[in-house]
Amino acid sequence: MGKSGVTAWSCPANIAVVKYWGKKGVQLPVNPSISMSLSKCYTETTIEYRENKNTDGPTFIFQFDGMKYAPFESRINEFLKVAAREMNALKNLHLDITSVNSFPHSSGIASSASSFSSIAMCLCIINSEISGNVEDAKYSLQRASSLARLGSGSACRSVYGGWVLWGKTSGITGSSDTRAIPVNEFVHNNFLDYYDAILIISSGEKKISSSRGHMLMETSPWKRIRETTGRSNAIKILDALKRGNMTDFRVITEHEAFNLHAMFMVSDPHFILMDPGTLQVLKKIEEFRDETGIECCFTLDAGPNVHLLYPSSERTRILSFINTELIHYCENKRWIDDKIGNGPEPI
Ligand code: DP6
Numbered sequence: 586m587g588k589s590g591v592t593a594w595s596c597p598a599n600i601a602v603v604k605y606w607g608k609k610g611v612q613l614p615v616n617p618s619i620s621m622s623l624s625k626c627y628t629e630t631t632i633e634y635r636e637n638k639n640t641d642g643p644t645f646i647f648q649f650d651g652m653k654y655a656p657f658e659s660r661i662n663e664f665l666k667v668a669a670r671e672m673n674a675l676k677n678l679h680l681d682i683t684s685v686n687s688f689p690h691s692s693g694i695a696s697s698a699s700s701f702s703s704i705a706m707c708l709c710i711i712n713s714e715i716s717g718n719v720e721d722a723k724y725s726l727q728r729a730s731s732l733a734r735l736g737s738g739s740a741c742r743s744v745y746g747g748w749v750l751w752g753k754t755s756g757i758t759g760s761s762d763t764r765a766i767p768v769n770e771f772v773h774n775n776f777l778d779y780y781d782a783i784l785i786i787s788s789g790e791k792k793i794s795s796s797r798g799h800m801l802m803e804t805s806p807w808k809r810i811r812e813t814t815g816r817s818n819a820i821k822i823l824d825a826l827k828r829g830n831m832t833d834f835r836v837i838t839e840h841e842a843f844n845l846h847a848m849f850m851v852s853d854p855h856f857i858l859m860d861p862g863t864l865q866v867l868k869k870i871e872e873f874r875d876e877t878g879i880e881c882c883f884t885l886d887a888g889p890n891v892h893l894l895y896p897s898s899e900r901t902r903i904l905s906f907i908n909t910e911l912i913h914y915c916e917n918k919r920w921i922d923d924k925i926g927n928g929p930e931p932i
Pocket of ligand 1: 600601603604605606618695697736737738739740795796797799845886887
């Protein structure tokens with residue numbers, strides 16, 4: 586009987602405040618990105634493995650929420666081929682992979698970051714169990730981040746909790762294009778108990794995948810400008826996070842959200858991922874801020890839903906604002922009351 590075992594990890598979704606949009610080389614980012622790992626939105630992945638000597642594998646079966654999920658299966662197939670090139674021990678294995686999301690598939694929240702990071706965490710453990718190489722925890726997370734990146738770029742940030750930077754950034758030791766690093770040690774207290782209210786404007790399927798969107802950036806005349814903007818915003822927001830400066834943080838975060846959607850709207854062919862409700866909510870948030878002076882801000886991912894970011898000190902007033910003013914714009918009054926999280930956990 587060959588080697589066999591089971592390992593399971595939970596990894597968070599993350600919300601980027603400086604966006605990864607545009608790639609170079611092998612799944613490397615054109616500019617650095619910075620995100621906050623969430624707490625309530627995560628993927629749990631369990632992988633049972635057993636030796637299967639007769640394949641140049643690994644072979645696998647993938648189930649998502651208890652069912653076969655074809656669109657993700659071919660991505661996982663590609664990812665496992667790449668992973669087996671990085672980690673020889675995976676070649677002669679059969680893997681039974683099951684993933685479950687804490688958030689409904691129809692919530693419009695991208696699950697590729699939490700999915701690929703949890704698969705990558707499991708694969709790194711399996712590799713060290715089979716090969717007998719026990720790596721120290723720091724190195725093993727670096728390896729998991731770099732592996733997760735090959736599945737989905739933003740997944741490399743989900744290997745850590747709190748605030749995470751991906752991409753070589755001047756002045757930040759250890760920053761790299763191949764993997765993410767946590768930056769919590771120099772983040773001000775103002776941002777360490779930070780909330781993300783995810784307002785579900787529409788839960789429909791995305792009109793265009795992120796991978797296709799990144800591809801359209803290749804030929805975009807705005808590519809170079811996006812690179813410069815993203816790079817300088819990354820440096821500026823890290824400084825705001827350090828100083829605890831909410832105003833600077835807000836200005837950069839909102840600029841990044843619009844910059845991302847502007848890239849969608851000027852690509853060829855163009856695409857619009859905001860819904861009318863998205864703009865209505867953004868305007869409401871601006872009005873609320875003007876009236877109250879509360880330093881909350883919004884960001885958008887590649888979809889219509891609005892992420893309303895705010896510090897714990899404003900929680901009571903923000904909750905009442907959501908319930909009185911914003912909830913009517915949410916599909917079936919749905920929103921997710923999330924916050925900064927601690928990162929992956931073994932299960
Ligand atoms: C808009 O990581 O989903 O969410 O590497 O092709 O899988 P692939 O793309 P993906 O792109 C994420 C884009 C984004 C911004 C971000 O999270 O930084």
